[in-house]
Amino acid sequence: MNKINKPALLLALSLNLAGAIQPVLAQDASTHAAAIADAMPAGYRDWKLVSVAHEEGNLNDIRAILGNDIAIEAYRSGKLPFPDGAIIARIAWQYVPSEENNKAFGREQSFIAGQPTNVQFMIKNSKAYASTGGWGYVQFNGGKPAHMDAHACYACHVPVEQRDFVFTRYSP
């Protein structure tokens, strides 16, 4: 016990009794988020494909969801929750018509990926991100970290808590 700051420990314990241990974990998560937010996970563009989607409205994008090996293995095994170390990447591009493709098809029907919009990551670390369901949430705009409220991300993901807070299903 000599190496432990006793007053701080007592403070933490008393905070815990008051249900206020959450901010301590949130602080840990912030530290981790800051660490990963400096740069995108190395090699994410080489990760395997989970699935694809299109969002209309303000987003107006077409997107690919990729997973690192830990995430893909978990997806394919169907076992939940995702283990620590799993990272899911969501890349998005502007949703644009392809006149070139339309000519080949003989009708207006083809939409392709235009300029990149942003890239988001869900990073599983059940301890560091305990206050947001075990997942850290980060976004990069033009390769640079964007300031995000991970708790806002988490709040939207709560409806799929039974799938470990992950919306995207694996597409075979």
Add this chain to the structure above:
Amino acid sequence: MNKINKPALLLALSLNLAGAIQPVLAQDASTHAAAIADAMPAGYRDWKLVSVAHEEGNLNDIRAILGNDIAIEAYRSGKLPFPDGAIIARIAWQYVPSEENNKAFGREQSFIAGQPTNVQFMIKNSKAYASTGGWGYVQFNGGKPAHMDAHACYACHVPVEQRDFVFTRYSP
């Protein structure tokens, strides 16, 4: 010259003069197509992502274009033509709305991948597929080879001959 069938050589040469060497190459291509058409290229679902697209109309799908390592390297280097051995896979799924996502977004805007439709491959072999621009074209429905006319595929790809007959651009 002793080991060469002289009448056959003379016939080939005379056919060549008449521009009829093409069917000989087409026959080679058919043989190769039959060989690759028995099964999908191993591990294609693990290949890296080239881009994504959505087709309306009768196709009504959302699709991902993947490439084997040779294809991805060629895409990223920007060098054309694609070298022999390059394979590009186009996976497609039914284009379906996601009520789950729409609830999270608070509006009807989200479309995701449903059931798989079919998988197509472009396989580069400049000799075997000389009659179709150096690419073999095959399709699999439910994992089983579909009977396709590679020349019909090729005809649609001719407008992008300057990109080595490949429509899809790499999305960073």
